[in-house]
Amino acid sequence: MPNHADIVIVGAGAAGLAAGIFAAETNSELRIRLLDGAKSIGAKILVSGGGRCNVTNQKVTASDFHGHRKSIDRILRRFDEQATIRWFDSLGVPLRPENTGKLFPISNTARSVLQALLQRCAVLGVSLLPHHRVLDITKDHDMFVLHHSQGTLTANQVILATGGQSLPKTGSDGSGWRLTTRLGHTLTPIAPALVPLLLDPSFFHANLSGISHDVMLTTRVNHKMIDRRCGSLLWTHFGISGPVVLDASRFWVLAEKHGHNVQLHLNCFPESTPKDIEQWFMQAAGAPGRKTVESLLAERLPTRVATHIAQFGQTELAHSTANFLSKENRRALIHMLTDLPLPVIGSRGWNFAEVTAGGIPLTEINPNTMASKTVPGLYLIGEMLDCDGRIGGFNFQWAWSTGYLAGQHAARKQRKEKSPIPQHQ
Numbered sequence: 001m002p003n004h005a006d007i008v009i010v011g012a013g014a015a016g017l018a019a020g021i022f023a024a025e026t027n028s029e030l031r032i033r034l035l036d037g038a039k040s041i042g043a044k045i046l047v048s049g050g051g052r053c054n055v056t057n058q059k060v061t062a063s064d065f066h067g068h069r070k071s072i073d074r075i076l077r078r079f080d081e082q083a084t085i086r087w088f089d090s091l092g093v094p095l096r097p098e099n100t101g102k103l104f105p106i107s108n109t110a111r112s113v114l115q116a117l118l119q120r121c122a123v124l125g126v127s128l129l130p131h132h133r134v135l136d137i138t139k140d141h142d143m144f145v146l147h148h149s150q151g152t153l154t155a156n157q158v159i160l161a162t163g164g165q166s167l168p169k170t171g172s173d174g175s176g177w178r179l180t181t182r183l184g185h186t187l188t189p190i191a192p193a194l195v196p197l198l199l200d201p202s203f204f205h206a207n208l209s210g211i212s213h214d215v216m217l218t219t220r221v222n223h224k225m226i227d228r229r230c231g232s233l234l235w236t237h238f239g240i241s242g243p244v245v246l247d248a249s250r251f252w253v254l255a256e257k258h259g260h261n262v263q264l265h266l267n268c269f270p271e272s273t274p275k276d277i278e279q280w281f282m283q284a285a286g287a288p289g290r291k292t293v294e295s296l297l298a299e300r301l302p303t304r305v306a307t308h309i310a311q312f313g314q315t316e317l318a319h320s321t322a323n324f325l326s327k328e329n330r331r332a333l334i335h336m337l338t339d340l341p342l343p344v345i346g347s348r349g350w351n352f353a354e355v356t357a358g359g360i361p362l363t364e365i366n367p368n369t370m371a372s373k374t375v376p377g378l379y380l381i382g383e384m385l386d387c388d389g390r391i392g393g394f395n396f397q398w399a400w401s402t403g404y405l406a407g408q409h410a411a412r413k414q415r416k417e418k419s420p421i422p423q424h425q
């Protein structure tokens, strides 16, 4: 039956490719097909990590993700970062850690990652079908019927790996969720995450474009703090980016989507309390030599940042002599430096988001197998699920871990084996 497969995987991104490889390694006799709507496979892998692909992180725990933490923990334990390192080594792509904890291929190219995955699929006989967009999936007794852009295909089991909606031009346009909800699953509200934020054009950010420095960002929703994190912020012509902004963005975007009052506050001195800053300011201002507020702040901040924040409240403040500042003005300045409300007006949207917040709830799948609790024979993996990781290789780790579990389990089920899936050695 040429139009029948034992396992069909929909979506040949990181999660789908991993699932295909692990299914075929578990049972080499299975007919496994990987369908993808895109003309060429792996576009998102190629652009990832600035073209270098941050494959995983030295330390991955459930707390690096947002979603149902108990399920995430269970899933990650079955195929953790060490398993990923060993697996990529076995694929001929040794990984190397950077001092941030991120692991990249020694080759420094995302292409080497994609090529290794595609080569492994070819060796194992996993049939890759690009330009096959799946339009609908129905169930006829125990058989799945997949209606795709080139015809139909039947399958005993289906692994859905259609991704979220980030960077839709790569093929992940959210259509996979429709397939899943038509089969009976639900979907939590979704939003772009790991996404740069836009600031009101009247703010001073454009003057600082290209400058990055360490800050603390606090997100308050309905006046309650829901997130606080430190890291590098990059000022841009449109607003703010950089790791700390990308990680914080999901909170702002989701709160705004729900119509909440959300505010993002900037602290330029993440290591010190306002009291420490005031003490330092008074000491430094009182030292010999007449320093302006601007030149004094420039000792600890990039000069342009110091100038614009000092000028933000009062135009003349930056050029005032620091030692002559009234207590009131000094406190107002320090407040601005440590708790400046940023006028966020939106995010750069799906075309600039690295990942999707929200998706199919993890409570609807079995975390030991990635099998749907609603539809027997269906598995859900990767970014389409309600789980998003922070910057640092965590989202790919999620793709490899979920792909491993679904691929192995679907192949074992096909063999009708009852033995449990071992932890990857």
Ligand SMILES: Cc1cc2nc3c(=O)[nH]c(=O)nc-3n(C[C@H](O)[C@H](O)[C@H](O)COP(=O)(O)OP(=O)(O)OC[C@H]3O[C@@H](n4cnc5c(N)ncnc54)[C@H](O)[C@@H]3O)c2cc1C
Binding pocket: 010, 011, 012, 013, 014, 015, 016, 035, 036, 037, 038, 042, 044, 045, 047, 048, 049, 050, 053, 054, 055, 056, 132, 133, 134, 135, 161, 162, 163, 164, 166, 167, 170, 171, 172, 173, 174, 175, 176, 353, 354, 355, 381, 382, 383, 384, 392, 393, 394, 395, 396, 397, 399
């Ligand atoms: C610019 C950028 C850089 C990134 N860098 C990193 C990084 O360095 N490290 C990291 O950990 N994460 C990174 N990420 C996130 C990471 O790439 C994703 O989380 C991960 O690729 C998700 O894998 P996935 O297989 O679940 O989904 P995807 O990679 O999105 O794959 C889904 C596939 O399904 C196909 N598809 C969708 N709908 C259908 C349909 N109806 N029929 C058939 N096929 C369909 C799509 O064409 C696509 O190929 C980055 C993301 C972006 C956008």
